Amino acid sequence: MKTPSQKKIIVIPCSGIGKAFGSVSREATYELTENLRKETTETVCLALLVSGDQDSLQLVRNNKCITVDGCPLQCAEKNIRLAGGDFAASFRVVDVFKNNRNLRPKNITFLDRAGEQMAVLLAEQIANKVDELLREQ
Amino acid sequence: MADISEKKVGIISCSGEGCVEGTISRVATRLVLEKLRPNETVTICLPLFLAGGREERTFASCYPTITVDGCNKLCAKIGTERYSGKPASSIVVADLTRGWNYSGLSSRRKLNDETRSVAERVAETIASQVDQVLEHWR
Numbered sequence: 001m002k003t004p005s006q007k008k009i010i011v012i013p014c015s016g017i018g019k020a021f022g023s024v025s026r027e028a029t030y031e032l033t034e035n036l037r038k039e040t041t042e043t044v045c046l047a048l049l050v051s052g053d054q055d056s057l058q059l060v061r062n063n064k065c066i067t068v069d070g071c072p073l074q075c076a077e078k079n080i081r082l083a084g085g086d087f088a089a090s091f092r093v094v095d096v097f098k099n100n101r102n103l104r105p106k107n108i109t110f111l112d113r114a115g116e117q118m119a120v121l122l123a124e125q126i127a128n129k130v131d132e133l134l135r136e137q
Numbered sequence: 138m139a140d141i142s143e144k145k146v147g148i149i150s151c152s153g154e155g156c157v158e159g160t161i162s163r164v165a166t167r168l169v170l171e172k173l174r175p176n177e178t179v180t181i182c183l184p185l186f187l188a189g190g191r192e193e194r195t196f197a198s199c200y201p202t203i204t205v206d207g208c209n210k211l212c213a214k215i216g217t218e219r220y221s222g223k224p225a226s227s228i229v230v231a232d233l234t235r236g237w238n239y240s241g242l243s244s245r246r247k248l249n250d251e252t253r254s255v256a257e258r259v260a261e262t263i264a265s266q267v268d269q270v271l272e273h274w275r
Contacts, residue, residue: 075184082188
C-alpha cells in the first residue's frame with residue numbers, strides 16, 4: 001500500500017477534441033507528467049473515468065487531483081467532483097491566454113508553435129501547484 | 138424531410154490520453170473532420186457527452202454516429218450505447234491496425250512519421266464508413 005509520501009498528484013485534462021484550447025490542456029498535461037514532474041504526477045483518461053472504470057475511480061479518490069480545462073464547460077473539473085475525486089485545484093487554458101494574448105493557437109490536430117508555448121507556460125504553473133500540494137502532504 | 142446539408146454523421150472519438158492508439162483515434166477523427174469529410178461530419182466531446190451534455194446526447198439520439206476507440210476498453214462505444222443508442226459503426230484502432238505491420242513505437246504525445254501514416258489510414262477507414270452511413274441514410 002502506498003504511503004502518503006509515495007502518493008502522486010493526478011492531473012486530468014479535459015478531452016477537448018473540438019477546440020485548440022482542449023489540445024493545449026492535453027499537451028500541458030503531457031509536458032508535466034512526462035517532463036517537468038515525471039516522478040510525482042500521472043494522468044488518467046477522463047473518458048475512462050467517466051465510464052466508471054474502477055481503477056481510475058480509485059486513483060482519483062485516493063490521490064489529490066488537478067484538473068486542466070480547455071473550455072468554460074469545465075468537463076474535467078465537473079467530472080472529478082462527480083466521481084468523488086480528491087479535488088485540489090483547477091486550471092483553465094483561457095487564463096493563460098488572458099495573460100499571453102500574443103499566443104493564439106489555431107491548429108487543433110497538431111498544435112502550432114503558439115499552442116506549444118502556451119502549453120509549456122501552463123505546465124509550469126501546474127508544476128508549482130504540484131510542489132505546493134506535495135509540501136502539504 | 139431533412140435537407141442534404143443537415144445530414145451529418147457524429148464521430149465520437151475516445152479521449153485516449155493513456156496510449157498511442159488513443160492519440161491515433163483523435164488525430165484520425167480530426168483528419169476526417171478537417172480534410173476528408175468536413176461537410177458531412179461533426180464531432181462530440183466524449184466526456185461532455187458521458188457527463189450529460191444535453192446537446193451532445195440529443196444529437197447522438199437523432200443522427201448516426203461512428204465511434205472510434207483506441208483500445209479495447211471501448212469508452213466511446215460503450216458510452217454511446219449507454220446514453221444514446223447503438224452507433225452506426227464502431228472502429229477500434231488496436232484491432233484495425235493489427236496486421237498493418239506497424240510497430241506501435243511512438244510517443245502518445247507526438248506521433249512519429251510511421252504513426253501519422255497509420256492515423257491517415259484510420260482516417261480513410263472512418264471516411265469510408267461515413268460514406269456508407271450516409272448512403273444508407275439517403
